Amino acid sequence: MKALKKLTWIELKLFTRDPLSLVFTLALPLFFLIVLNGVFGNEPEVDPVEDVWRGVGPADYYVPAYLGLVMAAIGVLSMPVRLASYRESGVLRRFRASAMPLWSILGSQILIAMLTAVFGAISITIASTLIYGTELPSEPFLLIPAFFLAALSFSALGVFLGSVLPTSRSAQSAGIMLFFVMFLLSGSGPPPDALTGAMRGVSRALPLTHVVLLLQDPWLGFGWHVSASIVVLAVLVASVLLSIRFFRWE
Amino acid sequence: MSSALIVDGLRKRYDGFTAVDGLSFKVDEGEIFGIIGANGSGKTTTVECAQGLRLADEGSVRVFGLDPQTDRTQLRSEVGSQLQESELPDRLRVWEALDLFASISPGSADWPELLDEWGLTEKRDAAFASLSGGQRQRLLVALALVNRPRLVFLDEMTTGLDPAARRVAWDLIDQIRARGTTVVLVTHFMDEAERLCDRLAVFRSGRIIAEGSPAQLVAEYAGDASVRFSTDQTDLSWLADAPGVTAIDRAGSRVTVQGTGPLLAHTAAALVAHGIAPVDLEVERKSLEDAFLALTDGEEPE
Numbered sequence A: 001m002k003a004l005k006k007l008t009w010i011e012l013k014l015f016t017r018d019p020l021s022l023v024f025t026l027a028l029p030l031f032f033l034i035v036l037n038g039v040f041g042n043e044p045e046v047d048p049v050e051d052v053w054r055g056v057g058p059a060d061y062y063v064p065a066y067l068g069l070v071m072a073a074i075g076v077l078s079m080p081v082r083l084a085s086y087r088e089s090g091v092l093r094r095f096r097a098s099a100m101p102l103w104s105i106l107g108s109q110i111l112i113a114m115l116t117a118v119f120g121a122i123s124i125t126i127a128s129t130l131i132y133g134t135e136l137p138s139e140p141f142l143l144i145p146a147f148f149l150a151a152l153s154f155s156a157l158g159v160f161l162g163s164v165l166p167t168s169r170s171a172q173s174a175g176i177m178l179f180f181v182m183f184l185l186s187g188s189g190p191p192p193d194a195l196t197g198a199m200r201g202v203s204r205a206l207p208l209t210h211v212v213l214l215l216q217d218p219w220l221g222f223g224w225h226v227s228a229s230i231v232v233l234a235v236l237v238a239s240v241l242l243s244i245r246f247f248r249w250e
Numbered sequence B: 001m002s003s004a005l006i007v008d009g010l011r012k013r014y015d016g017f018t019a020v021d022g023l024s025f026k027v028d029e030g031e032i033f034g035i036i037g038a039n040g041s042g043k044t045t046t047v048e049c050a051q052g053l054r055l056a057d058e059g060s061v062r063v064f065g066l067d068p069q070t071d072r073t074q075l076r077s078e079v080g081s082q083l084q085e086s087e088l089p090d091r092l093r094v095w096e097a098l099d100l101f102a103s104i105s106p107g108s109a110d111w112p113e114l115l116d117e118w119g120l121t122e123k124r125d126a127a128f129a130s131l132s133g134g135q136r137q138r139l140l141v142a143l144a145l146v147n148r149p150r151l152v153f154l155d156e157m158t159t160g161l162d163p164a165a166r167r168v169a170w171d172l173i174d175q176i177r178a179r180g181t182t183v184v185l186v187t188h189f190m191d192e193a194e195r196l197c198d199r200l201a202v203f204r205s206g207r208i209i210a211e212g213s214p215a216q217l218v219a220e221y222a223g224d225a226s227v228r229f230s231t232d233q234t235d236l237s238w239l240a241d242a243p244g245v246t247a248i249d250r251a252g253s254r255v256t257v258q259g260t261g262p263l264l265a266h267t268a269a270a271l272v273a274h275g276i277a278p279v280d281l282e283v284e285r286k287s288l289e290d291a292f293l294a295l296t297d298g299e300e301p302e
Ligand SMILES: Nc1ncnc2c1ncn2[C@@H]1O[C@H](COP(=O)(O)OP(=O)(O)OP(=O)(O)O)[C@@H](O)[C@H]1O
Pocket: B014, B015, B019, B037, B038, B039, B040, B041, B042, B043, B044, B045, B046, B084
């Protein structure tokens, strides 16, 4: 427990000392948000046949989607890169030699990821409310569990990717690819209803798609998205099991 | 005396290549056990198997009676490790590293004191990436000692250290020995091995080809000692009868006597008995380096 606390505190400090990861996980989604809101505004489409924004204004549509995008940036990029570089440079070996408990090493990474996701969510919500006058969540008591389930799921995915990707270079390449594919196809870029059939097929296979739905529904007042929550939970469980199976110290 | 470390029949292959070839040794509690051998002779592989960081293909390792592979947690506060290759996160500060590693095992050392002993007080707030090679090395050795281990593995502890820092490191190792700590020291420096180690194992191609105290290894493998002096006397044939003398060479008035055992004493006695008392009588002592070269340079022993 002491190790977990110490490691988490140290990882938090390391995170704030690394300006690039701060920019990527927190500033980039904010930048996307500003660009897309600038393009689409926040007027709901009156014609239901033409509507791709689930009946709400585009800016309102995007706020919860960006919460998910921050989680994705953490889960597929910053966590795997950090874990892989720890492996590559022998930090994990050093930890192992001192019998640093594995669960506290990974636990600290997950805690930092959750904390970053919360911080990112708050900054996006504030920015979007202040600049674009978007709505606050309609069903906060559903949103909170949805948020933590989603963040936990992406953190676990991050641990899994960091467990199997051998070097920080490979983690970076795989992460950037995954991140942009998800950004474009999961509802945080172009709205899913505007995608073509083949794109939708890919979209359904991406965890961020389900995370976006899981967050959007309670945010916009559509209730709990059962099927999305099941998929996100499945990603969580699978990531944990695969991490246990495939984790490598070196 | 009980054993701190027992390695028995250890064998390790890397895709067909045998790096460690069935070697066995014991390290008694309280001793400094040195491992020397050429690059690639399997030293790091052996000590990392002994720390449970690599899985041996055959053989067993016992650290205080426990298996380092499965009983790692129980050994956490007993064993210290300085690995030949390991790093810390770039932006981690020196004090944070010590504080972190101290926190995971109860009864850890007072780390500001370690910082001072290893000459890092000035670098307390420096990031790991900003340290010089020798400073990093000193930090990693300090980390190996932060849990006050009963057994510490040091794999090329003084590589990258300047001569003064190396001597400081030797004194610090003396101090931890005085506290009863057992040390397994891998080194390429013969002066270091001679100065610190109670016993040495010489590795060659994954096997131990010689074992003993530095003095024993020198006596056994360094080859003949030689004694030199000058004299004008031409007939020295009687000197060949002195115990241990194997050869006598002459170049003008300069005489070199080769032989084994306490050669200087026997030569001196014979000279004095024949009325010769040379003022320049000197012995050329063989060093551990001579023994090392003799052991590791020649034909592969079978
Ligand atoms: N992970 C590995 N994969 C494949 N081969 C390895 C691996 N680690 C070591 N070897 C090989 O095993 C042999 C022994 O390596 P080891 O690191 O134990 O040598 P060493 O005695 O510590 O050498 P040095 O003095 O250079 O540190 C070498 O030939 C090395 O190439």
